Amino acid sequence: MTSVESESDLCFNPLDPASYREPYARLAEIRRRCPVSEALPGHFFVATDGDARQVLLDFNTFSNAGNFQLDHPDGEVDPPTIVQLDPPRHNLFRRLVAAGLNPRAVRAAEPFVRETARQLVEKVQSDGRGDLMAFLAQPLPSEVIAHLIGVPAEHAPDFTRWTAEITSTVPRSFHHLQSWADFKAFIDRLIAERRADPSPPDDIVTRLLQAEEEGTRLDDGEIRMAIFQFIVAGNDTATRLIGNVVHELLRTRELWERVAADRSLIPTAIDESLRHDSPIQWVMRRCTTEAAIHGVKVEPGQRVLVGIGSANRDETVWADPDSFSLDRADVVDKHLAMGSGRHYCLGAPLGRLEARVALEALMDLLPSLALAEGFEIEFVESAMMRGPKRLDVVWEATRG
Numbered sequence: 030m031t032s033v034e035s036e037s038d039l040c041f042n043p044l045d046p047a048s049y050r051e052p053y054a055r056l057a058e059i060r061r062r063c064p065v066s067e068a069l070p071g072h073f074f075v076a077t078d079g080d081a082r083q084v085l086l087d088f089n090t091f092s093n094a095g096n097f098q099l100d101h102p103d104g105e106v107d108p109p110t111i112v113q114l115d116p117p118r119h120n121l122f123r124r125l126v127a128a129g130l131n132p133r134a135v136r137a138a139e140p141f142v143r144e145t146a147r148q149l150v151e152k153v154q155s156d157g158r159g160d161l162m163a164f165l166a167q168p169l170p171s172e173v174i175a176h177l178i179g180v181p182a183e184h185a186p187d188f189t190r191w192t193a194e195i196t197s198t199v200p201r202s203f204h205h206l207q208s209w210a211d212f213k214a215f216i217d218r219l220i221a222e223r224r225a226d227p228s229p230p231d232d233i234v235t236r237l238l239q240a241e242e243e244g245t246r247l248d249d250g251e252i253r254m255a256i257f258q259f260i261v262a263g264n265d266t267a268t269r270l271i272g273n274v275v276h277e278l279l280r281t282r283e284l285w286e287r288v289a290a291d292r293s294l295i296p297t298a299i300d301e302s303l304r305h306d307s308p309i310q311w312v313m314r315r316c317t318t319e320a321a322i323h324g325v326k327v328e329p330g331q332r333v334l335v336g337i338g339s340a341n342r343d344e345t346v347w348a349d350p351d352s353f354s355l356d357r358a359d360v361v362d363k364h365l366a367m368g369s370g371r372h373y374c375l376g377a378p379l380g381r382l383e384a385r386v387a388l389e390a391l392m393d394l395l396p397s398l399a400l401a402e403g404f405e406i407e408f409v410e411s412a413m414m415r416g417p418k419r420l421d422v423v424w425e426a427t428r429g
């Protein structure tokens with residue numbers, strides 16, 4: 030971890046790699062000395078748990094317009110996605126997407142998740158070494174999303190590739206990327222095929238197509254963005270969560286042994302990882318009316334960057350916040366890694382399920398798993414996301 034060396038380190042500039050590469054020492058200093066700071070002109074970074082909650086919960090004062098997008102403050106190129114919508118439009122989108130992610134839908138998906146994780150691990154069982162991001166953390170969420178939107182698993186590698194390129198580009202605009210053009214073409218084909226299907230399956234895509242409320246239907250642009258958001262939101266975050274939790278457990282081998290011996294600790298390990306290394310480090314809001322956060326005045330139109338990764342290390346909330354501990358009894362209810370309020374993550378049960386099943390498959394099939402000798406973690410080069418670029422691991426090779 031780097032140390033804070035100068036006054037200029039007291040600002041979190043979301044576009045400066047020096048701010049996000051090794052962020053935690055700098056964020057601790059920022060929380061202590063200037064918890065609300067103007068990170069870029071007209072953009073306020075909020076670093077503490079209490080201030081982050083104030084912003085996330087007050088959706089009248091802090092709108093979601095332009096969330097995840099720094100450089101299109103006015104007039105979007107595409108219709109907004111669900112995380113960029115405010116009520117009342119947000120209510121309709123949320124109901125539609127939630128139907129595909131509710132506890133019943135997630136329970137129904139569990140056998141598929143389990144079987145997919147088992148196959149992915151079995152495929153490498155006799156290799157004795159590999160990059161866990163490539164053989165499990167990336168393909169598992171992609172294959173699960175493909176399954177949930179009813180497309181063959183052969184599209185999953187495209188989802189992984191498109192999503193990784195797009196999420197490493199946000200909060201800058203990604204509309205010039207080939208990945209975005211390919212993604213759009215794929216979704217438009219999917220919509221056209223579904224429209225032509227006389228008995229379409231009961232899933233998220235069909236529900237979005239059939240949705241009608243108070244006489245209005247979603248137009249094709251809105252449906253495209255809803256499917257896009259669903260694929261992107263469900264892919265990268267879960268990949269990073271799996272990478273982060275496996276890395277922390279293996280880094281201190283006793284933790285891995287402890288969880289392997291008592292699997293009831295898996296949910297705590299997952300939520301402690303979400304807290305300790307939040308896959309989404311900050312989200313954005315736009316101020317709608319004059320407001321004050323921690324005594325700092327914010328004007329209408331100005332933007333607020335809500336530092337959920339920083340809030341999750343707030344020392345006034347968490348004892349010894351930089352340590353990864355399996356003994357935080359209340360970790361699930363207290364962290365902000367999945368957001369809070371109206372936009373609370375709709376995929377939280379699915380993301381947690383994927384991480385749990387991934388850990389169980391590894392503990393069952395590769396019990397001797399360890400970090401490769403000399404492995405040093407490098408995080409993905411991204412302003413908003415946090416997770417390993419690769420995770421080199423070894424194990425005792427066995428025949429699958």
Ligand code: HEM
Pocket residue numbers: 096111112113123126130258259262263264266267270303307308309312313365366367368369371372373374375376377379380381
């Ligand atoms: C596993 C790790 C995950 C993390 C850390 C995570 C994090 C988040 C966060 C922080 C938000 C709130 C954004 C905001 O307030 O601006 C959010 C919203 C959302 N997430 Fe997740 N997510 C995860 C997994 C998933 C999965 C697996 C899916 C779907 C398959 C998903 C779908 C969504 C959707 C649709 C929203 C928008 C909800 C709304 O705006 O009402 N997420 N997520």
